[in-house]
Amino acid sequence: MSEKVLIKGNEAIAEAAIAAGCRHFFGYPITPQNELAAHMSRRMPKVDGVFLQAESEVAAINMIYGASAAGVRCMTSSSSPGISLKAEGLSYLAGCDLPAVVVNVQRGGPGLGSIQPSQADYFQATRGGGHGDYHILVLAPNSVQEMYSHTIKAFDLADRYRMTVMILTDGFLGQMMEPVVINNEQLTTNSEKPWAVTQGKGKNIINSLFLKPDALEKSNLDRYAKYQKVEESEPLHEGYLLDDAEIVVASYGASSRIARNAIDEARGRGIKAGLLRPVTLWPFPKKAFAKAAEKARAFVSVEMSMGQMIEDVELAIRCRRPVLLCSRVGGVAPEPAQILASILEADKEKAI
Amino acid sequence: MPPARITVLAGHYGSGKTQIATYLALERRKHSPRVTLCDLDIVNPYFRTIDNRELLENAGVRLISSDLAGSNVESPGFPPEAASVFDDESVTAVIDVGGDDRGALALGRYSEQLKLESEILLVINKYRPLSSGAKDTCVICREIEAAGRFRFTGIVNNSNLGAWTTAEDVLASLPYAAEIGETLGLPVVAISAARRLEEPLRETVKPLWLMELYRKWVSL
Numbered sequence: 001m002s003e004k005v006l007i008k009g010n011e012a013i014a015e016a017a018i019a020a021g022c023r024h025f026f027g028y029p030i031t032p033q034n035e036l037a038a039h040m041s042r043r044m045p046k047v048d049g050v051f052l053q054a055e056s057e058v059a060a061i062n063m064i065y066g067a068s069a070a071g072v073r074c075m076t077s078s079s080s081p082g083i084s085l086k087a088e089g090l091s092y093l094a095g096c097d098l099p100a101v102v103v104n105v106q107r108g109g110p111g112l113g114s115i116q117p118s119q120a121d122y123f124q125a126t127r128g129g130g131h132g133d134y135h136i137l138v139l140a141p142n143s144v145q146e147m148y149s150h151t152i153k154a155f156d157l158a159d160r161y162r163m164t165v166m167i168l169t170d171g172f173l174g175q176m177m178e179p180v181v182i183n184n185e186q187l188t189t190n191s192e193k194p195w196a197v198t199q200g201k202g203k204n205i206i207n208s209l210f211l212k213p214d215a216l217e218k219s220n221l222d223r224y225a226k227y228q229k230v231e232e233s234e235p236l237h238e239g240y241l242l243d244d245a246e247i248v249v250a251s252y253g254a255s256s257r258i259a260r261n262a263i264d265e266a267r268g269r270g271i272k273a274g275l276l277r278p279v280t281l282w283p284f285p286k287k288a289f290a291k292a293a294e295k296a297r298a299f300v301s302v303e304m305s306m307g308q309m310i311e312d313v314e315l316a317i318r319c320r321r322p323v324l325l326c327s328r329v330g331g332v333a334p335e336p337a338q339i340l341a342s343i344l345e346a347d348k349e350k351a352i
Numbered sequence: 353m354p355p356a357r358i359t360v361l362a363g364h365y366g367s368g369k370t371q372i373a374t375y376l377a378l379e380r381r382k383h384s385p386r387v388t389l390c391d392l393d394i395v396n397p398y399f400r401t402i403d404n405r406e407l408l409e410n411a412g413v414r415l416i417s418s419d420l421a422g423s424n425v426e427s428p429g430f431p432p433e434a435a436s437v438f439d440d441e442s443v444t445a446v447i448d449v450g451g452d453d454r455g456a457l458a459l460g461r462y463s464e465q466l467k468l469e470s471e472i473l474l475v476i477n478k479y480r481p482l483s484s485g486a487k488d489t490c491v492i493c494r495e496i497e498a499a500g501r502f503r504f505t506g507i508v509n510n511s512n513l514g515a516w517t518t519a520e521d522v523l524a525s526l527p528y529a530a531e532i533g534e535t536l537g538l539p540v541v542a543i544s545a546a547r548r549l550e551e552p553l554r555e556t557v558k559p560l561w562l563m564e565l566y567r568k569w570v571s572l
Contacts, residue, residue, distance in 0.1 A: 005484070005513075006479045006513050007480070011366075015481060038365075039481075039482070043482075108424075177366060179516040179517075331424065
């Protein structure tokens with residue numbers, strides 16, 4: 001059975017979390033993610049779940065720590081400044097190898113910034129956000145449909161790898177309303193967690209403090225062995241007109257949809273442009289970029305930031321091709337015409 | 353029967369109030385020289401009537417909206433000129449209210465004036481997740497009425513799935529709207545749909561309000 005609904009991106013994340021078996025949501029209000037918490041406040045009581053508006057973002061992420069240690073699927077959400085407040089908690093979750101789903105509906109920054117959409121938290125998300133050696137898995141949906149499906153995927157990945165999965169989205173996708181098909185036929189709503197404090201006959205201790213340096217070093221090495229598996233198995237990307245692309249546009253989330261329009265216009269002018277859209281931002285789809293660089297003369301990174309993802313693009317292709325930046329910031333989205341102009345500029349590059 | 357001097361649109365969050373309000377203001381302007389669209393949304397900082405300012409003003413509709421709407425300042429600001437639509441009886445007004453009971457709070461201060469010469473329409477959409485059942489929609493309706501201290505006078509059935517909406521989707525929503533109308537004792541005053549659905553719907557669905565999609569944010 002599938003059903004169609006007209007739904008906001010923020011609401012879609014909330015519905016998907018409930019479908020995935022999440023019964024514990026802890027949040028704190030901030031625009032532009034408010035619909036997510038508001039929706040949870042209505043829905044959770046109806047499914048015997050917990051909606052709790054914490055006293056702060058710091059409290060909410062630590063409630064996630066507790067709920068996750070107890071073995072339940074749990075989620076928190078916020079927007080840029082609130083995610084900064086959660087940074088300490090993200091590091092502790094990583095240090096304890098706890099699964100969690102954290103949503104960032106990005107807004108303009110730095111500081112209080114604005115309530116308009118942005119993609120300027122890319123570094124913060126893909127580099128983990130807090131202190132210490134760790135990663136979080138980052139998913140970047142680009143439609144309301146994907147806000148739904150990626151949230152379900154996020155819970156599965158979080159449990160499989162015992163790590164935080166972040167849905168990194170923005171005010172456009174959070175606020176916009178699109179029709180969505182909801183199909184929950186093949187859903188796992190929970191997984192075995194023998195490590196949880198509520199499980200097992202002996203004591204399961206969840207802790208990120210190590211009294212001996214050797215033990216802490218080993219825990220870091222083990223964790224990075226896990227990250228290596230994630231990097232091998234989980235990178236996701238989507239290509240559009242990529243097979244013969246000489247100019248490859250790299251873009252994720254909301255701006256990737258605008259970029260697609262510009263690529264159609266470029267094709268209309270006889271330029272072989274294509275889109276390589278990272279769906280996972282960490283792990284970054286490095287192999288797909290390396291492959292695209294075999295044919296491409298140049299890349300254009302389209303992002304609503306001063307140039308953050310562009311560094312991962314350059315690393316992935318080992319700087320073998322020029323990478324141009326096409327960006328708007330402060331809550332402004334790039335127009336297709338601006339992206340087209342960057343594609344035309346990139347088209348002047350000769351193959352190296 | 354001519355429309356009431358003041359028409360208020362309220363309803364569940366995301367049910368299409370701003371879209372219908374914009375449509376109605378443009379329609380009213382075809383028959384009245386002085387039409388005002390008043391934005392009383394204190395809930396949502398996005399998707400405001402101000403996004404359509406040019407369209408409205410070119411059509412000769414006056415827009416009353418908070419100076420903060422559409423800015424980076426998120427404040428539930430009230431436009432000071434709002435009271436004029438109640439005081440100036442030569443004006444035909446359409447009032448766009450924020451979603452749910454929280455949005456309807458804004459109407460409370462005008463509840464006495466609203467009793468006199470207004471129709472207050474409940475906008476419903478069967479395809480929104482929290483209002484997909486008639487019973488849930490009736491609960492939302494009662495919460496809105498309690499917060500705004502008014503009673504609805506009619507229903508606009510705006511059931512749609514955005515760009516995916518088919519004539520069948522609209523037709524499938526008719527029993528839902530009828531059930532809500534029956535439960536609440538309210539007439540369904542119109543069914544609203546995208547203009548592209550005129551052909552398959554015009555014979556069977558009446559009265560039918562055919563609309564353009566007025567709001568568009570970015571070229572996604």
